[in-house]
Amino acid sequence: MRPKTEAELTESIASADRPLWVRGGGTRGIFGDGDVVETGALDGVSLYEPGALTIVAQAGTPVRTITALLDAEGQRLAFEPMDHRGLLGTVGEPTIGGVVAGNVSGPRRIQVGACRDFLLGVRFVNGAGEIVKNGGRVMKNVTGYDLVKLMAGSFGTLGVLSEVSLKVLPKPERSAVVKVHGLSVSDAQKAMSIALTSPFDVSGAAHAPVGVDGQAVTMIRIEGFEASVAYRARQLVALFAEFADVTVDTETSAVWQSVRDVAPFHDRLGDVWRMSCKPSDSPALVAKTGGSDVVLDWGGGLIWALTDAGSDLRAKLGSFDGYATLVRAEPDTFATLGRFQPEARGVGALTSALRQKFDPRGILNTGLMG
Amino acid sequence: MEMPIPNHDIVAKKDTLVLRLSAFLPSDAIIHDEAQTRAYECDGLSAYRCPPLLAVLPRSTEEVSSVLKLCHEMNVPVVPRGAGTSLAGGALPTADCVILGVARMNEVLEVDYDNRFIRVQTGRTNLSVTGAVEERDFFYAPDPSSQLACAIAGNIAMNSGGAHCLKYGVTTNNLMGVKMVLMDGEIVDIGGAHLDAGGLDLLGLVCGSEGQLGVVTEATLRILRKPEGARPVLIGYNSNEVAGQCVSDIIKAGVLPVAIEFMDRPCIRATEAFAKPGYPDCEALLIVEVEGSDEEIAEQLALIKEIAMKHDPVEFREARDADQAARIWLGRKSAFGAMGQINDYMCLDGTIPVSQLPFVLRRISELSKDYGLDVGNVFHAGDGNMHPLILYNANTPGDLEKCEAFGADILRLCVEVGGCLTGEHGVGIEKRDLMGDQYDPADLEAQMAVKDVFDPKWLLNAAKVFPLASSKARRWAAE
Numbered sequence: 001m002r003p004k005t006e007a008e009l010t011e012s013i014a015s016a017d018r019p020l021w022v023r024g025g026g027t028r029g030i031f032g033d034g035d036v037v038e039t040g041a042l043d044g045v046s047l048y049e050p051g052a053l054t055i056v057a058q059a060g061t062p063v064r065t066i067t068a069l070l071d072a073e074g075q076r077l078a079f080e081p082m083d084h085r086g087l088l089g090t091v092g093e094p095t096i097g098g099v100v101a102g103n104v105s106g107p108r109r110i111q112v113g114a115c116r117d118f119l120l121g122v123r124f125v126n127g128a129g130e131i132v133k134n135g136g137r138v139m140k141n142v143t144g145y146d147l148v149k150l151m152a153g154s155f156g157t158l159g160v161l162s163e164v165s166l167k168v169l170p171k172p173e174r175s176a177v178v179k180v181h182g183l184s185v186s187d188a189q190k191a192m193s194i195a196l197t198s199p200f201d202v203s204g205a206a207h208a209p210v211g212v213d214g215q216a217v218t219m220i221r222i223e224g225f226e227a228s229v230a231y232r233a234r235q236l237v238a239l240f241a242e243f244a245d246v247t248v249d250t251e252t253s254a255v256w257q258s259v260r261d262v263a264p265f266h267d268r269l270g271d272v273w274r275m276s277c278k279p280s281d282s283p284a285l286v287a288k289t290g291g292s293d294v295v296l297d298w299g300g301g302l303i304w305a306l307t308d309a310g311s312d313l314r315a316k317l318g319s320f321d322g323y324a325t326l327v328r329a330e331p332d333t334f335a336t337l338g339r340f341q342p343e344a345r346g347v348g349a350l351t352s353a354l355r356q357k358f359d360p361r362g363i364l365n366t367g368l369m370g
Numbered sequence: 371m372e373m374p375i376p377n378h379d380i381v382a383k384k385d386t387l388v389l390r391l392s393a394f395l396p397s398d399a400i401i402h403d404e405a406q407t408r409a410y411e412c413d414g415l416s417a418y419r420c421p422p423l424l425a426v427l428p429r430s431t432e433e434v435s436s437v438l439k440l441c442h443e444m445n446v447p448v449v450p451r452g453a454g455t456s457l458a459g460g461a462l463p464t465a466d467c468v469i470l471g472v473a474r475m476n477e478v479l480e481v482d483y484d485n486r487f488i489r490v491q492t493g494r495t496n497l498s499v500t501g502a503v504e505e506r507d508f509f510y511a512p513d514p515s516s517q518l519a520c521a522i523a524g525n526i527a528m529n530s531g532g533a534h535c536l537k538y539g540v541t542t543n544n545l546m547g548v549k550m551v552l553m554d555g556e557i558v559d560i561g562g563a564h565l566d567a568g569g570l571d572l573l574g575l576v577c578g579s580e581g582q583l584g585v586v587t588e589a590t591l592r593i594l595r596k597p598e599g600a601r602p603v604l605i606g607y608n609s610n611e612v613a614g615q616c617v618s619d620i621i622k623a624g625v626l627p628v629a630i631e632f633m634d635r636p637c638i639r640a641t642e643a644f645a646k647p648g649y650p651d652c653e654a655l656l657i658v659e660v661e662g663s664d665e666e667i668a669e670q671l672a673l674i675k676e677i678a679m680k681h682d683p684v685e686f687r688e689a690r691d692a693d694q695a696a697r698i699w700l701g702r703k704s705a706f707g708a709m710g711q712i713n714d715y716m717c718l719d720g721t722i723p724v725s726q727l728p729f730v731l732r733r734i735s736e737l738s739k740d741y742g743l744d745v746g747n748v749f750h751a752g753d754g755n756m757h758p759l760i761l762y763n764a765n766t767p768g769d770l771e772k773c774e775a776f777g778a779d780i781l782r783l784c785v786e787v788g789g790c791l792t793g794e795h796g797v798g799i800e801k802r803d804l805m806g807d808q809y810d811p812a813d814l815e816a817q818m819a820v821k822d823v824f825d826p827k828w829l830l831n832a833a834k835v836f837p838l839a840s841s842k843a844r845r846w847a848a849e
Contacts, residue, residue: 051618052724052754074624103566114566116574117543132816133809138721139753140540140793142529142578143801143808144835145817149542149574153566170624193484199507199595201662225624225673228666278563279485301485301565322564341568346558350823351570357819369569 004041006123006131006162012037013160014129019366022156024060024098029088029328030155030339032367039097042162047137050075053168054120054137059097059161066096070168078169079115080106080256086266088328097161103153106260107204107221110196110298116152118167124151124159127359137165150354156365158358172223177204177252178236180218181245185209185296186283188218192299193279194239195220200232206259207296219255262295262304271329273313275303277322288316312337340369371418371774371799374833374845376465380446384423387446387468391426394436399474401425410469413454413461414516415800417716417770422449422463427471431549431557431587434470438585439555441468447829448553450581452524453495455516457717458798460528460580464833470585472523478502479588487546487563489590492523496530499591508593511538514794515706526586529578531794533702536752537628537661538594540794542577547590550576550583553825563590575820580796581831583824597661600628602698603671606652606684610634613654614727616681617751620658621724623677625670630752631657631702634731637709637746637759638701644708647701652684656751657702705748706759712744713761716773720784721793724754733783734758741776743769755793756784782807797835805837814840 001020003009013020021034039060047056050073057066063081070076081104083094098104100122105114112118121135134147151158180191188207195202204221211217222232233248240246249255258264265272270293277285282300293306307313310333314324323341326334343351351369356362388402401407402424412419423446428434441448447467454461463469475491476498482488483506490499496517499510513532514520520530526548531540538544547561560576561567576583607613617630633641633655642649649655660670671688678686689695701708709715722730731747738745749756758780762773781791781801785808791801805814818836821828821844828844838845 049723049725051622053621054723073622103571105566109565113539113543116566116571117539126816130812130816133813134816136788136790136808138723138755138789138793140531140535140721140750140755141790142540142794142796143790143792144797144805144814145820146529146542146574146578147816147820149571149577150820152574153571158570170622170626173624196486197483197508197595199598201597225666225669227669228662231663231665276564276566276568280482298565321562323568325568343569344559346552346556347560347569347572350558350572353823354570354820357823358816 001035002038002041006042006125009042009160009162010125010129010131013125013127016363019363022160022365024095024101025062025092027088027090027092027094028084028098028102029090030368032365034366037160039095039160040093045069053139054165055168056137056163056165057096058163059095061096063094063096063099074171075168076171077118077166078108078112079118080108080260081115082106082260087262087272096164100152100161100164101154101156107206107256107297110205110301111201111203112169116149119148119152119164120167121165122148122151122161123163124161126159127361127364132159135165139167155368157355157369159364174226174229174250175221175223175252176229176233177249177255178220178233178240179247179249180240180243181247182216183207183218183243185286188216188296189279189282189300191218191240191243192220195236196299198236198239200235204256204259205299208264209294210264219259221252221256259295259297264295265304265306268306269309270306271309271311271333272327273305273307273324274327275305275322275324277301277303277320281320285317285320289313290316309333314341372838373420373464373799374838380466381423383444383446387444388424390440391437395426395428395433399427399429401427410451410454410463413456413459415457415459415462415798417764418459418462418799420463420465422467422469423465425469425471427474429474431551434551434585434587435555435557437468437470438551438553442554442827442829445827445829447832449831450523450527450585452493452521452527453519455520456524456528456796456798458792458796458800460524460796460798460834462799472521472585472587475587482563483508485563486593487590488593489588490522492526492586492589493521496520496522496525503593507596509596510591510593511544512541522589522591523586526577526589527579527581528794528796531755533629533631533750536630536750537626542574544592545573545577545589546592548573548576548586549588550586552584553827553830561590580798580835582821582835583830598663599667600659600661601667601671601689602657602659602695603674603689604685604687604698605656605658605678606650607654607681608652608684610654610731611728612681613656614724616656616678618724619677620674621752623673625660625673627658627660627752629657629659630750632747632749632751633702633705634747636744637705637748640708640712640746641701641705644711645700645704647697649701650685657698702748709746709759709761714764715759715761716777718756718758718760718777718780719792719795720781720789721753721755722784722787722789724751726787726789727751727754730756730783730787734780737776737779741772743773743776754789778804799834802835803837805835818844
């Protein structure tokens with residue numbers, strides 16, 4: 001099914017007598033059983049007001065279309081959504097609805113927030129085939145419950161998004177990356193913490209134990225007006241006095257695209273896990289993954305790990321403040337281990353009950369998210 | 371404003387309830403004497419008052435759990451209360467309810483600078499969260515104007531904002547985790563010291579749910595390092611349109627000030643008379659604040675000045691030192707007090723798309739003439755969050771009703787131009803009956819279905835947020 005309007009989408013869901021599988025561009029590697037409902041034909045930007053930092057688009061609108069529009073006005077999606085195609089080997093066109101449904105955010109999440117923090121409003125069709133709207137197109141809105149946040153990251157389990165409103169931000173004039181070379185994971189975590197607890201408004205803090213030249217590299221990004229970026233780069237270099245090898249680059253987009261899309265794991269075999277944790281726990285968690293096949297982002301609060309196919313990383317990690325999501329694996333590994341970390345009993349019960357309310361027939365993305 | 375008729379069967383159970391609460395709460399934590407329950411009869415929306423059946427002041431999550439479990443068993447409605455500063459009636463009691471106040475739970479549980487969070491009990495006041503981390507130059511960003519008094523519990527319930535949220539976001543953008551007690555006494559932990567908890571975003575759902583889904587007893591909050599410095603400028607214009615255009619141009623130019631505040635002529639004159647900040651007598655006044663090191667501030671202010679000058683301001687005033695900066699903020703910070711000197715006022719909180727600012731201000735001034743009530747506007751212009759202050763006289767019969775009708779017209783106007791009823795104060799009872807103007811029945815049904823999940827008996831703060839007629843069937847099922 002490929003509905004062209006919200007009304008057709010409503011009809012597809014209301015008349016469904018079998019489970020449905022919701023798909024945007026199909027690039028995020030989330031597949032399951034059910035008649036596919038594809039949102040790609042719900043395409044178009046209905047409002048863009050650069051002076052109000054607001055864009056409203058139908059859910060199937062390609063991210064590329066939105067990025068191009070924003071680019072022309074010197075603006076951007078500040079939460080820096082990842083493109084999963086390289087990591088997962090998928091093809092197709094990522095949609096803005098897919099970004100929202102997965103709450104997909106990149107390195108700048110630590111500074112400006114996640115996709116959910118930029119989502120101002122949604123329209124969606126729930127599992128009963130009813131249109132529901134929540135939020136709107138203004139930046140501050142506490143009118144009623146925040147179903148906007150609930151829909152972000154709900155992976156199509158509560159309803160199918162038909163329209164999203166997002167806050168956008170101006171692109172900075174300049175960007176720089178301060179690189180510290182040759183650090184261990186625990187020293188890197190320390191360096192990132194120094195940067196993030198400084199007043200210098202860091203917009204990215206990542207670490208690759210094996211950088212492009214084979215050496216470990218810790219990367220700190222700053223963005224803004226020219227003089228300000230130069231000033232803050234100097235200040236950060238001074239803060240890193242205890243580290244021997246520190247450099248500053250002004251060409252930064254390739255570096256952060258590589259971190260955002262986890263480029264070191266492209267074209268390499270094995271499963272990929274994504275862990276969100278307390279940043280200072282990252283060295284111990286990395287040790288438990290048993291290797292240097294990791295990329296750290298969010299100052300250590302996000303760990304990407306490449307592991308042997310089929311191995312249960314969650315069992316190795318034990319319980320920690322955070323969660324581990326299996327992002328890339330063979331279908332039977334997904335079936336055995338589950339994509340998402342199992343939830344604690346109380347929260348799990350609330351989640352199931354919410355799904356039952358929004359999708360009383362249990363037809364939307366059945367089996368995904370517990 | 372209509373409230374449900376108290377259930378006399380519950381009122382009749384008061385003695386039993388007190389007795390059973392005494393089994394696990396010390397006597398000073400149970401307030402049941404009628405003279406004392408009056409202290410809880412209203413919140414910041416003081417036009418409406420009703421003493422509760424009784425109030426309890428637990429000191430731990432376990433005690434909160436025991437209270438809720440008992441009330442759940444006895445079908446007694448509960449109204450949670452932080453510091454009672456809600457402007458929307460969020461903590462307004464009913465005569466048959468137990469007020470559950472978290473004010474005695476105000477401890478700092480954990481401060482972690484390296485991981486940039488603080489964990490507190492939610493009775494702690496907003497400003498004292500920053501107070502707990504100031505020694506290392508950190509702060510908690512959301513800064514509602516009641517921050518000296520308001521509690522984190524209420525901030526979470528209402529998803530409070532503040533003047534600086536243009537850059538730092540509102541409560542929901544700074545909340546990492548909660549410990550929450552459900553109406554049946556179950557304790558759940560959501561989120562923590564990590565970002566973006568897996569699974570459905572229950573944290574986002576709980577924040578702003580106006581105390582209807584559970585009682586949050588502990589919160590993990592994001593803390594940030596203070597910028598090196600901050601400085602405001604004051605820009606005066608002789609037209610609201612031009613001031614609105616200046617705001618839009620600043621935002622488009624790529625400067626992201628921490629705050630852009632707007633005051634109109636009635637407000638400027640009132641604050642000048644009250645606090646004498648030395649403001650120019652003009653139609654519209656902007657206060658724009660930027661942050662950073664001295665050279666960063668200078669760079670941003672130069673750009674703002676260039677933009678502002680293109681629109682031919684009456685005045686562009688830079689703060690040369692801390693004292694001048696304080697004077698620029700003085701009028702803005704005393705605006706509410708200044709309006710209160712003139713008369714009683716009602717403070718609205720609708721948000722509009724920034725582009726609609728001139729039109730909405732013009733319509734408000736027309737409505738002001740129609741109703742014969744004065745109104746002053748002071749608000750967060752960068753994000754379109756308006757705060758019209760309607761003046762009325764509480765002692766003049768019919769004036770409050772006229773003021774409420776005027777307010778409702780303004781809020782409907784906000785919705786018509788693409789905005790919403792409330793940007794940071796919450797719905798409470800104040801905007802409850804206007805919800806149908808913003809949301810269709812199916813939209814409200816989806817929200818009420820969420821409450822069904824968290825509080826199936828509809829005992830928690832149930833007569834708020836949703837129009838009474840919409841929630842009636844559910845609330846009746848509870849009785």
